[in-house]
Amino acid sequence: xxxxxxxxxGMLVALQPMNLLxxxxxxxxxxxxxxxxxxxxxxxxxxxxPVTYKLDPAGSLIMFAGIYYGGMYGGSTxxxxxxxxxxSASMATALEGNKMAKAGRGGPALATAAIGSFVAxxxxxxxxxxxxxxxxxxAVKFGPEDYFALMCVAFITVSATFGDSPIRGLTSLFIGxxxxxxxxxxxxxxxxxxxxxxxxxxxxEVTTLAVGLFAIGEALYVASxxxxxxxxxxxxxxxxxxxxxxxxxxxxxxxxGTLFGxxxxxxxxxGAEIPTFLSYSTERRLxxxxxxxxxxxxxxxxxxxAANNASAAGTLVPLLTxxxxxxxxxxxxxxxxxxxxxxxxxxLFAEKPDLVWGLIASLFIANTMLLLLNLPLVGLWVxxxxxxxxxxYAGILVFATMGTIAAKPSxxxxxxxxxxxxxxxxxxxxxxxxxxxxxxxxxxxxxxxxLRRAMQISLGDPMVLLESPISATLLGVALIAxxxxxxxxxxxxxxxxxx
Amino acid sequence: MRSLTQSLFVTALFxxxxxxxxxxxxxxxxxxxxxxxxxxxxxWDQTARSMQQALNAEKLVKSxxxxxxxGAGGAVGLAQFxxxxxxxxxxxxxxxxxMVGALLLNxxxxxxxxxxxxxxLTEEIEIVVVPANSxxxxxxxxxxxxxxxxxxxxxxxxSAGGVDQITAALxxxxxxxxxxxxxxxxxSGGGESLAAILGGKVTAGISGWSEYEGxxxxxxLRAIGVTSEQRIPGVDIxxxxxxxVDLVIANWRSVMAPPGISAEQKKNLIELMDKLTxxxxxxxxxxxxxxxxxxxxxxxxxAFLKKEIARVNDVLKSVGLVKS
Numbered sequence: 001x002x003x004x005x006x007x008x009x010g011m012l013v014a015l016q017p018m019n020l021l022x023x024x025x026x027x028x029x030x031x032x033x034x035x036x037x038x039x040x041x042x043x044x045x046x047x048x049x050p051v052t053y054k055l056d057p058a059g060s061l062i063m064f065a066g067i068y069y070g071g072m073y074g075g076s077t078x079x080x081x082x083x084x085x086x087x088s089a090s091m092a093t094a095l096e097g098n099k100m101a102k103a104g105r106g107g108p109a110l111a112t113a114a115i116g117s118f119v120a121x122x123x124x125x126x127x128x129x130x131x132x133x134x135x136x137x138x139a140v141k142f143g144p145e146d147y148f149a150l151m152c153v154a155f156i157t158v159s160a161t162f163g164d165s166p167i168r169g170l171t172s173l174f175i176g177x178x179x180x181x182x183x184x185x186x187x188x189x190x191x192x193x194x195x196x197x198x199x200x201x202x203x204x205e206v207t208t209l210a211v212g213l214f215a216i217g218e219a220l221y222v223a224s225x226x227x228x229x230x231x232x233x234x235x236x237x238x239x240x241x242x243x244x245x246x247x248x249x250x251x252x253x254x255x256x257g258t259l260f261g262x263x264x265x266x267x268x269x270x271g272a273e274i275p276t277f278l279s280y281s282t283e284r285r286l287x288x289x290x291x292x293x294x295x296x297x298x299x300x301x302x303x304x305x306a307a308n309n310a311s312a313a314g315t316l317v318p319l320l321t322x323x324x325x326x327x328x329x330x331x332x333x334x335x336x337x338x339x340x341x342x343x344x345x346x347x348l349f350a351e352k353p354d355l356v357w358g359l360i361a362s363l364f365i366a367n368t369m370l371l372l373l374n375l376p377l378v379g380l381w382v383x384x385x386x387x388x389x390x391x392x393y394a395g396i397l398v399f400a401t402m403g404t405i406a407a408k409p410s411x412x413x414x415x416x417x418x419x420x421x422x423x424x425x426x427x428x429x430x431x432x433x434x435x436x437x438x439x440x441x442x443x444x445x446x447x448x449x450x451l452r453r454a455m456q457i458s459l460g461d462p463m464v465l466l467e468s469p470i471s472a473t474l475l476g477v478a479l480i481a482x483x484x485x486x487x488x489x490x491x492x493x494x495x496x497x498x499x
Numbered sequence: 500m501r502s503l504t505q506s507l508f509v510t511a512l513f514x515x516x517x518x519x520x521x522x523x524x525x526x527x528x529x530x531x532x533x534x535x536x537x538x539x540x541x542x543w544d545q546t547a548r549s550m551q552q553a554l555n556a557e558k559l560v561k562s563x564x565x566x567x568x569x570g571a572g573g574a575v576g577l578a579q580f581x582x583x584x585x586x587x588x589x590x591x592x593x594x595x596x597x598m599v600g601a602l603l604l605n606x607x608x609x610x611x612x613x614x615x616x617x618x619x620l621t622e623e624i625e626i627v628v629v630p631a632n633s634x635x636x637x638x639x640x641x642x643x644x645x646x647x648x649x650x651x652x653x654x655x656x657x658s659a660g661g662v663d664q665i666t667a668a669l670x671x672x673x674x675x676x677x678x679x680x681x682x683x684x685x686x687s688g689g690g691e692s693l694a695a696i697l698g699g700k701v702t703a704g705i706s707g708w709s710e711y712e713g714x715x716x717x718x719x720l721r722a723i724g725v726t727s728e729q730r731i732p733g734v735d736i737x738x739x740x741x742x743x744v745d746l747v748i749a750n751w752r753s754v755m756a757p758p759g760i761s762a763e764q765k766k767n768l769i770e771l772m773d774k775l776t777x778x779x780x781x782x783x784x785x786x787x788x789x790x791x792x793x794x795x796x797x798x799x800x801x802a803f804l805k806k807e808i809a810r811v812n813d814v815l816k817s818v819g820l821v822k823s
Binding site: 144190453 | 578606695713
C-alpha cells in the first residue's frame, strides 16, 4: 500500500518536536475556544492566521488541525455539564449528556465523549487516508435534489424522535423552520421577515438560538422551580469513570456515529449537524434501555459525539482533494493554505505530498493529545457541578451572554438571546422539545435552497427528485421512517388481539 | 500645562519624522483603524488583514487595527462607518464590487455616495468554466446554447447579485440573448458551486480565477474564457474579447474613507495607499493571495466607482433582481 509508506513519512514530519508542540498548542486553544459558546474554531483560526504567517507551513497547518479537532471536542464539555452547546454540532450531545451530568454521571458522560471522539477521529482519519480519492468521486455526484432528500430524512427522524408526541416535535420543528426564513433569500437576494432591521438580514445566528434555548431557558426554568421542588444536583454518583457496562453500551454507538459522521461530513454540503442528530435518533431506536432516553442514556452521548468528530475529519476530504471548504473552519484552513501559496485541489497531493501527509498524520497525533489532555480533566470539570445551584446558573447566564457578545457585539443579538431564552423557558414549561427548533433553523434554509436549486436546474420538473437514484433511495428511507412506527404499532395491536 | 505637553508632542513628532526621514509625518504617526464590513475569513477581511500586515511591516503607520462588522453584504458595516466615523481621517473601510450589488438588493438606506472614495487596490478576474466532458468548447458554443434556449443553460456561481451573477447576465446580453431569462443558480461561494459543476449538475460555472485554477490545471474543468482585457500572464486561456464577446469585468476591492473628512486628511490617506501599494510587503501579499494589482486612487477611482454603480444597477434591473 502506497498510502502506508506516505503516511509513515507524514508521521516523521508530524513527530518533529516543534510540530508536536504546534499540535499541542492547537489542541489546547481549540478546546478552550470550543468551551466558549459563540467563539467557534473558525473565528480562532481566522484570528491566528496573521500570527502564524511567520511559521513554516507544516507547523501552522498542524496547529490549525489541532484547533479544529479541539474545538469540536471542547463544545461537548459545556454541552454535557451546563447544557450550553459550544457550537451547533454538540447540541445532540447536550440532550442526554446534561441529563447524565445531573444524575451524577457527568464523569462517564465526559469520558465516553472523549473516548468516542478519539475512536471516531481515528477511524475517520483512517478513512481520510485510504478512501479520500474514492469518496470524493461519490460526493460530487450529490446534486441539489439529493441533498434535499437527505434533509427530508433528517427532518422526519428528528421530529419523530424528540418529544413525547410527534405533534409536539413537529410544532417545534416548524418554529425552527420559520426562524430559518428570516434574512436574505439566498437565491433571489430578497429580504424575508427582517422587518427592516439590518442585523436580521443575515438571519438568526444558530449559536444565539441554541445558547438562548438551551442555557438561558434552562437557567430560567430552574429558577422558576426553585421554590416548588428543589432539584437535587449530584456532582458524582457511583464511579467517576466509565463502568464495564458503560463501555459495553458505548462501543457500538461510537462506531455507528463514525459511520454517519464521516461520509456525511465528506459531502460538500453535509455538515456536522445532520450526522449528530441522525446518530442520536438511531441510538434511541436501537437502545436496549429505551426508558433511559430522555433521562440520561450513555448511548445518546457516545453516538453523536463520535459522529461530530468523524464529520470533522470528513470535511477534510473535499478540502484536500478538491479545495472545497465545506465548513467555516475548513474555509479558514483553505485561507491558511493560500497564505503559503498552496492551492488545495487535485494537484495538492501530487505537488506537496509531505505537507498533506504531515497534516493527516498530525490529525492522529492531535486526536491522541486530545484524549490525554481531556481524560485527566474530567474529574476537575465535574467539580463544576458541586457549585451551589444559584451560583452555577448565574455563572451560566454570564457565560452565555459573554459568548454571544464576543461573537457578535450588537444590541439586537443580545435581545434575540433574551427572547430565545424566554422562549426556551416557555417550551420547557409546556413540554415542547427544544432540539427540533434548532434543527429547523439549521437545516430548513439548506433544504429550501437545495430544493429550489434542483427545481431551477430541472426547469421546474419535480420528477427530478425521483429520477436521481440517490434522492429516490433517501426519500424512500424517509417514507419508511415516517410510516414504520405506525405500521409497527398496528402490527403490535394485531398480534396482541390475535393472542 | 496642556499646551506645553502638546508642543512637546509636536516637537517629538517632528523629531521622529526627521530621524526616520519620512516625507509624511502625519501618516507615520497614524493609528489607523481598518474596518472589514464582513466576518473574519472572507475577501474583505483578508484584504484588510493583508493591508494591516504590510502597513505594520513597512512601518507606514504607528499602529493599525482591523475591525470586523459583519452583516447584510456589508450594509451593516457601511452604516456604522458612515454614522460612527464621520470626519475621522484615521479610519478606512475595505469594500468592493460585491457591496455595490448588495446595497441595491438590500435596499440599504446608506449608499456608497456617502463615503469618500480613496483607492482601488486589487482585482480578481472572472472565469467561466464547463465540466471537462461538456460539448461546449468555447465562448461561441456557449453563446449558441444561450441563443437556442437561455433558460436551459444553467449557471452556477456565488451569492445572488454578486459579481458572478452580473457576469452571467452581461455575457447573455453581449451575445444577444435575453438577460432577464438567465437561469442563474446561486451557491454560497465558489466551493459549493464547484461541486455542482464537477458533478455535471449545471451547464457552466463562474467564479474568480484562483477558485478554479487547480481544477482547470488538473483538466477536470474546461475554461471557456476570462473576463480581462488581456490574457492572464502565463495562462493559456483566451479572453472573451478575443472570442468576440464584449465582456470585461473584474471583482475589485477598494478602500473608502468616512464622509466629511478634510482635503488634507484625504490627501494623507491617498499618500498612505500610494506608499502601501508600492511596498515590497504589499507585493508579497498580492503574490500569496493571487490578487492582481489594480491600483487607482482619488478622483480616477471616484469616476470608476460611479460607472460601476451605474452598470450594476442596470444589470440588476434587467435580470429583475432590483425593481425599477
